[in-house]
Amino acid sequence: MSERLPDAVVQTADTRIVFIVMDGLGGLPDPATGRTELETAHTPNLDRLARAGSIGLGTPVAPGITPGSGPGHLALFGYDPVEFNIGRGVLSALGVDFELRHGDVAARLNFATLDASGNVVDRRAGRPSNDENARLVAKLRANVKPPTGMELFFESESEHRLVLVLRGENISAALSDTDPQKTGVPPLPVTPTDDRSRGSARIVQHVLDDIREALKDEKVANGVLARGFAAHARYPSFEERYQMRGRAIARYPMYRGLARLVGMKVEKPATEDAGNIDILRAGFGEHDFHFVHFKYMDSRGEDGDFAAKVQAIEKVDALIPGVEALKPDVLVVTGDHSTPSRMRTHSWHPVPVLIASPFTRPAGPEHFGERDCLRGDLGIFEMKHLMSLVLAHARRLQKFGA
Amino acid sequence: MSERLPDAVVQTADTRIVFIVMDGLGGLPDPATGRTELETAHTPNLDRLARAGSIGLGTPVAPGITPGSGPGHLALFGYDPVEFNIGRGVLSALGVDFELRHGDVAARLNFATLDASGNVVDRRAGRPSNDENARLVAKLRANVKPPTGMELFFESESEHRLVLVLRGENISAALSDTDPQKTGVPPLPVTPTDDRSRGSARIVQHVLDDIREALKDEKVANGVLARGFAAHARYPSFEERYQMRGRAIARYPMYRGLARLVGMKVEKPATEDAGNIDILRAGFGEHDFHFVHFKYMDSRGEDGDFAAKVQAIEKVDALIPGVEALKPDVLVVTGDHSTPSRMRTHSWHPVPVLIASPFTRPAGPEHFGERDCLRGDLGIFEMKHLMSLVLAHARRLQKFGA
Numbered sequence: 001m002s003e004r005l006p007d008a009v010v011q012t013a014d015t016r017i018v019f020i021v022m023d024g025l026g027g028l029p030d031p032a033t034g035r036t037e038l039e040t041a042h043t044p045n046l047d048r049l050a051r052a053g054s055i056g057l058g059t060p061v062a063p064g065i066t067p068g069s070g071p072g073h074l075a076l077f078g079y080d081p082v083e084f085n086i087g088r089g090v091l092s093a094l095g096v097d098f099e100l101r102h103g104d105v106a107a108r109l110n111f112a113t114l115d116a117s118g119n120v121v122d123r124r125a126g127r128p129s130n131d132e133n134a135r136l137v138a139k140l141r142a143n144v145k146p147p148t149g150m151e152l153f154f155e156s157e158s159e160h161r162l163v164l165v166l167r168g169e170n171i172s173a174a175l176s177d178t179d180p181q182k183t184g185v186p187p188l189p190v191t192p193t194d195d196r197s198r199g200s201a202r203i204v205q206h207v208l209d210d211i212r213e214a215l216k217d218e219k220v221a222n223g224v225l226a227r228g229f230a231a232h233a234r235y236p237s238f239e240e241r242y243q244m245r246g247r248a249i250a251r252y253p254m255y256r257g258l259a260r261l262v263g264m265k266v267e268k269p270a271t272e273d274a275g276n277i278d279i280l281r282a283g284f285g286e287h288d289f290h291f292v293h294f295k296y297m298d299s300r301g302e303d304g305d306f307a308a309k310v311q312a313i314e315k316v317d318a319l320i321p322g323v324e325a326l327k328p329d330v331l332v333v334t335g336d337h338s339t340p341s342r343m344r345t346h347s348w349h350p351v352p353v354l355i356a357s358p359f360t361r362p363a364g365p366e367h368f369g370e371r372d373c374l375r376g377d378l379g380i381f382e383m384k385h386l387m388s389l390v391l392a393h394a395r396r397l398q399k400f401g402a
Numbered sequence: 403m404s405e406r407l408p409d410a411v412v413q414t415a416d417t418r419i420v421f422i423v424m425d426g427l428g429g430l431p432d433p434a435t436g437r438t439e440l441e442t443a444h445t446p447n448l449d450r451l452a453r454a455g456s457i458g459l460g461t462p463v464a465p466g467i468t469p470g471s472g473p474g475h476l477a478l479f480g481y482d483p484v485e486f487n488i489g490r491g492v493l494s495a496l497g498v499d500f501e502l503r504h505g506d507v508a509a510r511l512n513f514a515t516l517d518a519s520g521n522v523v524d525r526r527a528g529r530p531s532n533d534e535n536a537r538l539v540a541k542l543r544a545n546v547k548p549p550t551g552m553e554l555f556f557e558s559e560s561e562h563r564l565v566l567v568l569r570g571e572n573i574s575a576a577l578s579d580t581d582p583q584k585t586g587v588p589p590l591p592v593t594p595t596d597d598r599s600r601g602s603a604r605i606v607q608h609v610l611d612d613i614r615e616a617l618k619d620e621k622v623a624n625g626v627l628a629r630g631f632a633a634h635a636r637y638p639s640f641e642e643r644y645q646m647r648g649r650a651i652a653r654y655p656m657y658r659g660l661a662r663l664v665g666m667k668v669e670k671p672a673t674e675d676a677g678n679i680d681i682l683r684a685g686f687g688e689h690d691f692h693f694v695h696f697k698y699m700d701s702r703g704e705d706g707d708f709a710a711k712v713q714a715i716e717k718v719d720a721l722i723p724g725v726e727a728l729k730p731d732v733l734v735v736t737g738d739h740s741t742p743s744r745m746r747t748h749s750w751h752p753v754p755v756l757i758a759s760p761f762t763r764p765a766g767p768e769h770f771g772e773r774d775c776l777r778g779d780l781g782i783f784e785m786k787h788l789m790s791l792v793l794a795h796a797r798r799l800q801k802f803g804a
Contacts, residue, residue: 028763036763063783064790071803081803082405088804108804181634228804239445340761346801348794349763371765371779380781 006078006397007241007390015329015394017244018280019291021076021255022316023069024298025335026351026370028342029307037306037341038298039369040314045320046333046354047367051153054360054393055368056175056378057350058339058386068349072336073258076389077238077291086261087173087230092163095253095261096155100232104165105173105200106227107229109211111136111160111221118186124160125221136221143214147203157253164226166204172197172231173344175204179225185224200293204229238289242391245286248277250293259291277322284326292323298346301339305342309341330393331356333368334386350380405595408480414645417731417796420692421681423478423657424718425471426700428753428772430744432708433761439708439743440754441771443715447722448735448756448770454760456795457770458780459752460737460788464775468750470630474738475660479640479693480789488663489575489632490656494565497659498557502634506567507575507602509631513538513562513623525581526562527623538623539564549605559655566628567608574599574633574673577606581627589627595795606631639665640691644793647688651681652695661693670689675717678793679724686728700748703741711743732795733758735770736788752782757772759795 026037060067061081070091089106100106109134111125128136137156146152150168157163174197175308178187190208192201208226215222236245240263249261249267251273256266265287267279276292284290293361296312323331338349352373365372374380378389391397427438434454445697460467472493473483491508493666502508513527513535519532530538534585539558548734552570557776559565560697588633592610606792641650650661650668653675658668667689669681678694686692725733740751767774776782780791791801 028761034764057781060789062407063780063787064792064794064799065411066794066799066804068801082407085405085803091804101611220721230804343761347761348791350798372780374765374781375777380783 005400008390008399009392009400010241011396011398012241013395015048015109015396016284016288016290016326017330017332017390017394018292018323018326019076019390020316020330020333021073021291021293021329022297022313022321022333022335023293023295024301024340024346025341026336027309027314027351028340028347028349030342032304036370037301037309038313039255039367039371041310041317043313043317043368045317047366049320049331049333049356050354050358050368050372051366052360052362054354054355054362055365055376056372057370057373057380058075058334058353058383059350059380060383064103064348066346067337068346069254070258072152073255074387075383076334076386077239078297079235079262080384080386082326084235088228089163089173090230090232091254091257091261092157092161093155093165093226093257095255095257096163098153098155098163098165100165101167102232103171103316104167104232105162105171105229106232107164107226108157108164109164109226110179111162112187112225113220114186114223114225119184119227120180120185120187123183123225127159129157130156132221133157133159133162136218137214140211140214143237143385144210147163147206150203152207157274160221165205170335171203172200173229175201175229177227178208178339180240181225184216187223225268235261235263238312242289242387242396244288244396246289246291247283247287248291248293249276251276252295253295264289266289274319277319280323281326290328296341302344304341304344305339308357329357330390332386351383353386354377355393356388359393407802408793409643412643412793413798413800413802415797417798418686418690418728419646419734419792419796420725420728420730421478421734421792422718422733422735423475423606423695424699424715424724424735424737424747425695425697426739426741427715428740428742428749428751429703429711430749430751431777432488434463438772439703439711441710443719443771445715445719445770447719449768450755451722451733451735452770452774453768454758454764456757456759456764456767456780456791457767457775457778457781458755459772459775460654460736460755460785462749462785466750467782468748469739470748471656471738472621472660475657477687477785478736478738478788479664479788480643480786481637481664482786483773486637488635490630491633492634493630493656493659493663493711494559495557495659496569496600496662497543497655498559498565500555500557500565502567503569503682504634504636506569506634507573507631508564508634509628510553510559511564511626511628512581513564514589514627515622516588518623520581522587522589522625522627525585529561532558532560535559535561535564538617538620538698541614542616546612554609562623563751564799566609568609571607572673575631577603577631578604579629580610581629589625592628619797629655637663637665641665643688644691644789644798646690646798648693649685650693650695651678651690652693653678654695654697657695666691666693669789676721679721682725683728692730697736700741701738703743704746706743706746708743731759732791732792734788753785754782757791757795759779761766761795
């Protein structure tokens with residue numbers, strides 16, 4: 001028996017867990033009111049659950065560390081986000097159902113707009129439609145040849161996003177991003193991050209040069225930026241670790257990819273958020289753990305639109321009674337990270353967490369919001385421990401030690 | 403890219419951080435009022451910053467562990483205080499500008515007063531003047547011969563403090579202190595703390611015996627007590643780790659030594675505390691990180707003088723507007739440890755922390771004091787994470803992971 005916890009004390013139980021992730025949930029106060037997006041939102045259902053439940057603030061990675069979506073979700077699923085860090089490329093490939101093999105190197109590409117001197121004008125090429133994305137990807141498949149002795153794949157993700165996969169002997173993922181993260185400068189060259197990856201850097205740079213040549217007649221999407229080169233590695237699965245059949249209900253590919261990485265069954269995505277609840281209901285009896293992902297808190301936060309983020313939160317709140325009707329033994333509501341609309345990006349601030357179960361010890365706060373969670377019974381804790389708490393509430397952990 | 407955090411995600415930014423350390427800041431309540439020194443002090447400036455800022459309590463090393471000044475400051479600077487523990491001797495040598503070489507062993511000595519039977523009467527020999535200290539050190543230099551084949555250095559620090567450095571082949575620092583930490587007993591013998599250091603213990607004991615012989619005619623400073631034998635090792639620098647040019651504004655040598663250890667530029671010390679702010683202002687544009695150290699909270703706490711510690715706190719508070727006038731992007735105010743005047747020594751109690759920046763999520767407390775900090779948005783956290791928070795607020799950290 002491994003001494004890794006909680007794995008070492010996992011037991012089975014006839015209990016159902018619904019695990020709702022409100023992406024980018026945490027925020028910062030509106031200077032005019034002193035209230036965050038979540039504190040501003042009218043959330044009668046979440047407030048009711050918070051009053052009777054366990055609440056607190058989760059630190060996704062460590063104090064001050066802003067997580068990407070990968071580390072944010074891995075921590076939620078109980079995987080140490082530093083030990084199990086993964087590259088964006090692998091995530092994106094998993095999210096489009098690409099069957100990665102061991103040793104494959106994947107990168108996330110963005111279609112981008114470059115000006116006549118090669119400087120980035122728009123890092124997302126005006127956010128093309130998914131159809132336009134598919135047309136551009138087809139063009140790349142037709143015109144960019146794989147490096148000698150290798151296989152090369154391009155896969156549409158959505159809008160400006162696509163995935164590049166290279167399959168061959170000894171291709172390394174120790175390569176730097178070419179996305180300069182700002183406009184007005186050219187894409188960065190591919191640089192090896194260790195001594196053994198110089199050849200791989202040359203090969204990938206050649207592919208990127210060929211992509212640019214293939215897109216040269218495009219008016220908007222005339223370039224690409226690459227991020228998150230990563231090699232595919234195997235993760236211990238949810239079933240191995242927790243003896244639970246998990247499934248993922250998520251409308252955006254990356255989150256489906258994350259769930260697949262840890263062995264969850266990935267459901268066919270709904271076309272609107274309310275559809276997530278229909279999918280949840282349909283297969284509720286056959287799985288132990290139901291990961292349901294809602295994206296728009298993060299999207300509206302990244303837009304810098306406080307009021308729209310408030311609305312996105314309220315829309316999820318309105319779906320909660322539909323979840324409760326299924327009578328899960330444990331209902332969890334949290335986020336993978338904060339996305340304060342004032343910052344227009346992910347941030348390091350701890351994230352509200354709510355656990356509803358019969359075994360909570362409520363501390364008095366009345367609302368599901370950042371400051372009430374600070375005073376909640378869970379206090380501030382490392383998010384990687386949330387899954388242990390959830391398993392405990394689901395009676396899926398034995399006593400540790402005699 | 404190293405996976406050590408925050409180092410792996412450090413980026414540069416055009417932001418300035420002022421990092422004020424109020425040595426020994428934390429305290430214990432006056433039984434008559436129930437308020438600590440900080441809670442008793444009138445600190446309108448710190449209170450104003452606390453209301454809009456991030457506040458919490460930092461645990462310097464671990465719960466229950468009382469830090470020396472070295473671990474206390476290393477934790478503040480983001481260096482794990484257990485992994486990077488250093489001896490007081492090395493710190494003191496750095497603080498007097500002694501150029502330590504690798505393998506040098508340094509110890510901090512205190513001049514002390516011994517009675518006729520060799521028991522310690524005053525562990526600080528009545529706190530001699532710096533001039534008197536210099537006279538005594540000259541006497542040691544003239545009369546104590548180096549061990550065969552070795553070099554021996556004595557360096558004045560201040561008042562009762564001096565530094566001993568031994569340079570030679572295979573000299574070990576695995577030696578116990580001779581300071582018994584109380585009066586009425588003789589100095590302890592030098593004891594090896596591992597099997598390979600028996601010869602070194604004999605050599606150092608011989609040096610200490612010669613020192614006592616050289617001081618035998620002194621009326622007050624007729625003995626020494628040795629603490630913190632330590633060998634010099636190299637530390638990863640502030641610039642390497644954080645890509646920041648740091649500087650130290652500190653009136654006491656040990657704190658300058660600590661800053662030098664992590665590669666900060668050390669400013670010529672001011673002659674009074676208000677002078678620290680003049681130095682801060684003078685070089686403000688040329689550095690990213692400004693460590694400003696104030697000593698007297700600790701000194702008055704060690705004196706057991708509650709009211710004087712309150713005054714020392716109020717004097718620092720009065721200097722805060724001068725710091726704010728420089729418009730730092732992030733202003734941090736904290737301490738390296740607690741020094742409750744009731745205990746007259748360092749203690750393990752968590753230390754108030756305040757971060758002022760545009761990206762805080764204030765939780766409601768009104769004052770900068772121990773109990774308000776407990777209710778602050780940062781909660782209780784390990785002080786070694788403070789630097790990550792500070793870098794985050796200064797926008798000097800990228801996202802971790804995709």
